[in-house]
Amino acid sequence: MKRFIKKITAAVAFLAIASVAGAQDDEITKLLEKYYQDKLRTEVEVENPTYRPVIGLSTGFMTFWGDVQNQGNSPLLGKPAFKLNLSGFIDRKHNFKWNVFWINGEISGYYDKDINFKTQINQYGVNLEYTFATLFKRGKFNPYLSVGFSPINFSPMGLNPLTGKYDRNLRKESEKKGTKYGETSFTIPVDAGLNYALHDRVAIRLGATYNYTFSDYLDNVSPTNRPDSYAKKTNSQTDSYLFTYLSLNLDLFSDPKTFRRKTYMQVLENEDALTMDQDGDGVFDFDDMCPDTPSGVEVDEKGCPLDKDNDGVPDYLDQDNSTPLGTNVNGKGVAISKDDFAILDNQFGAVRREDAAVTLSDRGARKYKQKGAMPTKFASVDKNRDGDISYEELKQTVNDFLDKKSTFTTQDINELYEYFFAQ
Numbered sequence: 001m002k003r004f005i006k007k008i009t010a011a012v013a014f015l016a017i018a019s020v021a022g023a024q025d026d027e028i029t030k031l032l033e034k035y036y037q038d039k040l041r042t043e044v045e046v047e048n049p050t051y052r053p054v055i056g057l058s059t060g061f062m063t064f065w066g067d068v069q070n071q072g073n074s075p076l077l078g079k080p081a082f083k084l085n086l087s088g089f090i091d092r093k094h095n096f097k098w099n100v101f102w103i104n105g106e107i108s109g110y111y112d113k114d115i116n117f118k119t120q121i122n123q124y125g126v127n128l129e130y131t132f133a134t135l136f137k138r139g140k141f142n143p144y145l146s147v148g149f150s151p152i153n154f155s156p157m158g159l160n161p162l163t164g165k166y167d168r169n170l171r172k173e174s175e176k177k178g179t180k181y182g183e184t185s186f187t188i189p190v191d192a193g194l195n196y197a198l199h200d201r202v203a204i205r206l207g208a209t210y211n212y213t214f215s216d217y218l219d220n221v222s223p224t225n226r227p228d229s230y231a232k233k234t235n236s237q238t239d240s241y242l243f244t245y246l247s248l249n250l251d252l253f254s255d256p257k258t259f260r261r262k263t264y265m266q267v268l269e270n271e272d273a274l275t276m277d278q279d280g281d282g283v284f285d286f287d288d289m290c291p292d293t294p295s296g297v298e299v300d301e302k303g304c305p306l307d308k309d310n311d312g313v314p315d316y317l318d319q320d321n322s323t324p325l326g327t328n329v330n331g332k333g334v335a336i337s338k339d340d341f342a343i344l345d346n347q348f349g350a351v352r353r354e355d356a357a358v359t360l361s362d363r364g365a366r367k368y369k370q371k372g373a374m375p376t377k378f379a380s381v382d383k384n385r386d387g388d389i390s391y392e393e394l395k396q397t398v399n400d401f402l403d404k405k406s407t408f409t410t411q412d413i414n415e416l417y418e419y420f421f422a423q
Helices: 002-023 026-040 170-176 259-270 338-345 391-402 410-422
Strands: 054-065 079-089 096-110 116-130 141-153 157-160 165-169 184-197 202-213 240-250 358-362 365-369
Touching: 054 096, 054 202, 079 240, 096 141, 096 240, 116 184, 141 202, 157 170, 165 170, 391 410
Parallel strands: none
Antiparallel strands: 054 079, 054 240, 079 096, 096 116, 116 141, 116 157, 141 184, 157 165, 184 202, 202 240, 358 365
């Protein structure tokens, strides 16, 4: 994420620079703007987003299995049904979901004009869903499996030959014959299917829920009240039904996936410290290792002046940018011969007696004091007033020059280098 912040920060910087330089090179400005606008539109995955319940709207068919049922019971030829579902993740790895649902539909069965039924199913419950996230990489298609517990209400009605409508209350007719049962029961819904992601927030689901009930009276027929005219065998097993459906799942309330990116942009807009560039070299101050680079000097990614030949002299001060690696150079970046370097390093053996240097000890380093007068403009460099320019004093003066804390010009610095090596 730190790398991302730097990229976005650099993008804003380049856009700002491009805007200032637009009058000089409008074409480059447009290219930079397009490139970094594309960068800013890159989607960024949110870390630990907040997931809120997903709404599912389903429609499908109910198919009944019991003592009285239609011929050729196909999952696609049953009675219509509808489902409303809310779901959410339980664990961080998204292996499990909870579901709360409500289903309303109809089941029916027909044997003959006397033995038949139709009933509304009103079902509501909860289940635990396994998403197979650890077994399958999340893509467009994802299987699922769930099991739960659900109360149901039903009221079997029979066909009235006189009216042609299902207005006979079969439960009351059974009570008159001595068989009583309630119109409330429970089911164990087992659901399985496949999810297909249309979008980050929209998915469709093709599924089927098998409902094993705890009642054998959804069709008003059981071994205890089997009609005499019913030729088919009845069994003691409870009734069941299948709900086959197509669902549309909408994630309307969870955190957006671009939330983290927008937060970064707000930080950049509100924090001036992140976008300051004191020396105007294109590298923001918080990442600039050389914060006071002279205007117009080409710098590297750390904000320091370029030194192509790595001789220690920046290119803008270097009079020879092609010095071989390891070559001894003077303050202008020009190569010094071994003989000249030996003389500079051992000057006390190449001067007249009256100009002989007096050797001083300073933490093991050697300094040489020149008898001649020091140029007046370099008097401020001689901090300890010993009449000699030491290496530390030279280094401090050059640093002050690079940091724009000195009134010296480039020519003055070059002369100071010459004077230092000529001592």
